[in-house]
Amino acid sequence: MSDVRKPPGPGGWTRFVTARPRLSLLLTLLVTALAVLAGGGVADRLGSGGWEDPGARSTWAAQALEREFPASQPNLLLLVDAGPAGVDDPAVAAEAARLAGRLAAEPGVVGVGSYWATKLPALRSEDGRQALITARVQGEEKTASRTLERLAPAFRGSHGPVRVSLGGPVAVQREVTTTIQEDLLRAELIALPVTLVLLVLVFGSAVAALLPLGVGIVAILGTNAVLRGLTEVTEVSVFALNLTTALGLGLAVDYALFIVRRFREELAGGREPADAVAATLRTAGRTVLFSALTVAVALSAMLFFPMYFLRSFAYAGIAVVLIAAAAALILLPAALVLLGRRVDALDLRRLWRRGRSAQRKRSGEAARNAADGSAGDVGRGWARSATLVMRRAPLFAAGTTAALLLLGLPFLGVEFGTVDDRQLPATAPSHLVQQQIRDGFPAGPGAALVVLTEGTAGEQDYAAYRGRLQELPGVLGVEGPVTSGKYAYFTVLAEGEAAGQPAQDLVGRVRTVDAPFETAVAGEAARLVDTRHAIAGQLPEALGLIVVATLLLVFLLTGSVLIPLQAVLLNALSLTAMFGAVVWVFQEGHLSDLLAFTPTGDIETTLPVLMFCIAFGLSMDYGVFLISRIKEEYDRTGDHEGAVRTGLARTGGLITAAAVILAVVMVGIGASRVTNTKMLGLGIALAVLMDAMVVRSLLVPAVMKLTGRATWWAPGPLRRLHERFGLSEGEAEREPGTGEALAPERAERERAEGERPEGERSEGDWPEGDRPEGERPGKVPAGSR
Missing domain, CATH: 3.30.70 (Alpha-Beta Plaits)
Structure with missing residues (x-):
């Protein structure tokens, strides 16, 4: 057995963290302190616009009108x-x-x-x-x-x-910015203590509960510094601050839950703290890094769109995800090395467990149960749930899919619009002014199209062009032209709302009218038409990036062809309830009194794209944690259904806890007085809960039961590609000369035999069928999982 390869030792970074944890903490604190200084005053440098395509013809027209005819667009x-x-x-x-x-x-x-x-x-x-x-x-x-x-x-x-x-628009924009800043501060003041209480309930230990908050604070402060730097070179939306807070706390909780859980497992298996951290980084740490990449890829899709509102969320999202992962892989392991078994100190749950467990001493098994819930009552509950679902897999798969599609049906009636003063509370001063103008004046603010002309022309040319405009269906009247040098503009009064469907249709008709000069249309309806066109033009590329990157990354994690396809389809299916609720609540106005917002009858055009990218990324986050654990169990046992059952038992409680905490943070964001922020927060909270409690708990085990062992199939070339470049949470050893993975029990036996004199065997070392008659089977050595 001398040719069996030894397990790979810890990598360079793992050795550094475990050998110099104080230095790692010191460097992290130093970088965080610099981030505080660099990110100071970031909110004052952020904009409240960014909804339009800067390269659109309507944007050029608006800029030219402001320059040549300032009075035309007050x-x-x-x-x-x-x-x-x-x-x-x-x-x-x-x-x-x-x-x-x-x-x-x-x-x-x-x-x-x-x-x-x-x-x-x-x-x-x-x-x-x-x-x-x-x-x-x-x-x-x-x-x-x-x-x-x-x-x-x-x-x-x-x-x-x-x-x-x-x-007016400038007053509305200023009030939106001020309101968001105030709401964000309030959300942070509420979310931080509530999150801490929930973490204490999940971890038990007050010490362990503080670790995710530390990671989250580092991620938020670091991202603020990144955004502050970006404001020097590009426009950044103030709305991105909400995403920074929500994802910073939410992902910190996700990553810390899985790392601390794995650390507790390793301690329970008999490892010393430094060795437990090294094993944790090689397993759960690797999955955290992998998960962060999948979320970052989903968010990076917003960089395809030209509107700086969407691009700002990509900047903030990518930064906060990567910084949260870095903090979870630097700050958290260093703290765990220093804390060791004291990570379970200040167990506040004893206050209500004392009556039941005063006489029970925590054993290694009890510690493992507390760490991941896999063998206790909660773990058994998830295992029973998985068994029930797989026993009735066709029923659960069809029923859950039908229910999710039904919840998404309202989105088929979505109407897209633009942002206006109705984003603000009904009592906001600028909203009150706009509403009085809307209700009491002959035409609402901005209810007209402005047609800019460029080029020399005579009075007859202008008169003929004005006549053609007047004849268009949906035109109430045409004023102008107002001239200045080679420029002139006409004001076209349209039927209906400023950005309603009649006005949008009129934009297209105006753009087709023959003229002896260059023309461009400005106004809310023109901006909406161009924004929709820009999103539709870039949407295939953005979706293509998400799909291809997800397929590739999940393949590298699992080595399967089918699981990546399942991940994309099930993740998309998990978002149907969110999109249906957005239309039913915010467009149609149901629950508007309860949620305190003014319905406008439409949804801002960029929001569905934003919500899709964020929610899809978070779904992938939970999906990676579940799939990686199922894969580890399958590699260890070769039992497909058992792997699904054990994987769900070991991660179901943690995924649900992480989803609930993230949902609480998003609901805090959703308590904003600005409607779009409210829609974003509450919509993402719903998507996260549906993904964790419905898709991961019901649909994933049902689908994996239906696909059976074919779930793990891949053709030979792809299988060899995965063996060379793939990643997994488990760190399997390889059969000499074949490259096939050894089950951890066999790998442990091989190592034990290589370190003992030939012929000497201990209990549990014998392969199936080779154990001498009468030998009693032993247990799998601790730490082999």
């Missing part, structure tokens, strides 16, 4: 309320003219207009009590926001006979 509205006197009262008119003059003299403000200067009916309320002063605040989002912050105290409030309120 982003600041002063709602002047004259009360019973009415807006045409001489004193009211004089005060309004004074306010408009003051506003026009402010730096950074151009294109000031008003009802009193133009007498346009669209700027006067139908009851005659309110009218508008319009202006354009120059600069990109953050510059415009700072200008508004300076202007607001001087113009908001009572001025003689009138009272002024501020609205």
Whole structure:
């Protein structure tokens, strides 16, 4: 047996962590301290826009209009309320003219207009009590926001006979940013202590419960520093901060649960703390790294889209996933080496277990049960559940699939729209202003298309073009042209809402009208049409990346052809309830009173893409942990159904606990007063719970039972590819000359024989059929799993 290869020793990083844990902790703390300094004030540098395609024709038109005709696209509205006197009262008119003059003299403000200067009916309320002063605040989002912050105290409030309120896109954007920052702080203050309580319930030990929080805090602070650096070179959305908090805490819990569980197993098997950490990193640590890669790949798909709103989530998501994994593989192992068996110190569960277990001393088996729940009551419950599901596999597979598809049916009626003031609470000042304009003025804000023309033309050309526009179905009227050099613009009043389906249809018709000059259409409807086109154009590439990368990574983990296909299909199926609920609740308005939001009848165009990428990545996270443990058991025993049963028993409780904790964090995010953030948080929470409690518990064991041992099949070339490059949580040794994996029991016997004199055997060493008659079978040596 001298030619049997020894098990590979710990890698370089494992040796460093186990030999120098204090240095590892010191370096981690130093990097975290630098991240705190680098990430300070990141929220103030983030934008609240990014919903449009920067390369779209409508975006170019909007930028050209702002440059050439600032008054054509006002982003600041002063709602002047004259009360019973009415807006045409001489004193009211004089005060309004004074306010408009003051506003026009402010730096950074151009294109000031008003009802009193133009007498346009669209700027006067139908009851005659309110009218508008319009202006354009120059600069990109953050510059415009700072200008508004300076202007607001001087113009908001009572001025003689009138009272002024501020609205418009720039006011809405600023209020969204401020609200998100406040909500995020509140969510963190709620999520951290609640997460700690849940972790104590899961781990038992207060010491062990603090470890995931440490990993999560490192991930959040590190990602803030990354985002702060990115703001120097690109736009980043303020909404990405919510994802940083949620994934930082959620993935830290996931990774710490599995690493600490495996560490406890190794301790229970008789290893010393340093050896237990080394074994943990070679097994669970490898799976954590693998899982992080799958989540990062899913999130990276958002980089295909040109809208910086989506790209921001990719930046934040990839950073927080990789930093959380790095902290789990650096900070956590170092802490475990130093803590050793004290990781179970301060077991708070004894407070309510004392009556039942005062006389029971914790044995090695009891420690193993506490570590992973695989052999205790909980583990037996998961094993019984898996047995029941596999016994009725066709029924569970068909029933669960049908139920998930049924929950997803409302998404077939999805309507896409744009972000507006209704994202804010009904009591938000800018929302109140916009709602009063929407309800009381002849046309809502932004309810028109603006057609920009470029090129020299005569009056006859402009008149002919205006006539063709006027003849289009759905056009209520055409104003213009307003000219400036080689540019001119027409205002086209459309039927219905600013970004409703009639207005979107009209965009297409306007773009086909013949003209003797170049034309481009701006406005909410045009922006929505171009955004949908940009998403549809990049969606195949984004989905292709997710699918191909998932198939490849899961193949490298399992060596199977069928399991990667199952992973993609089942993960996608787990998201149906989320998408159905998004339409039923947020588009159709069910539960809007309970959840305190204003339904708009549509879903912002980019949100389904965002939610898909995040939820798919998290589903893969749980899927990798379950599949890797099933694979380890199958490699060890060769029993397919037993491997599914044991894998679910050993991980079912942990996956559920991790999902519940992540769902709690996402619900905290979903408590936001901004509707899109609420939708994101509650939708992801639902998807995570459905994946853990339905797909992983029912659908996966049922499908794996139906596919049987064919689950693990791969053609020869792919099998050899996996043997060379594949990964797995278990670290099997190989048969000399064949490369076939040895079961851990046999590998242990081989090592034992290689280290003892020939002919000397101990209990448990004998292969099946070779044991001398009368020998009593022994147990598998500790640590062979």
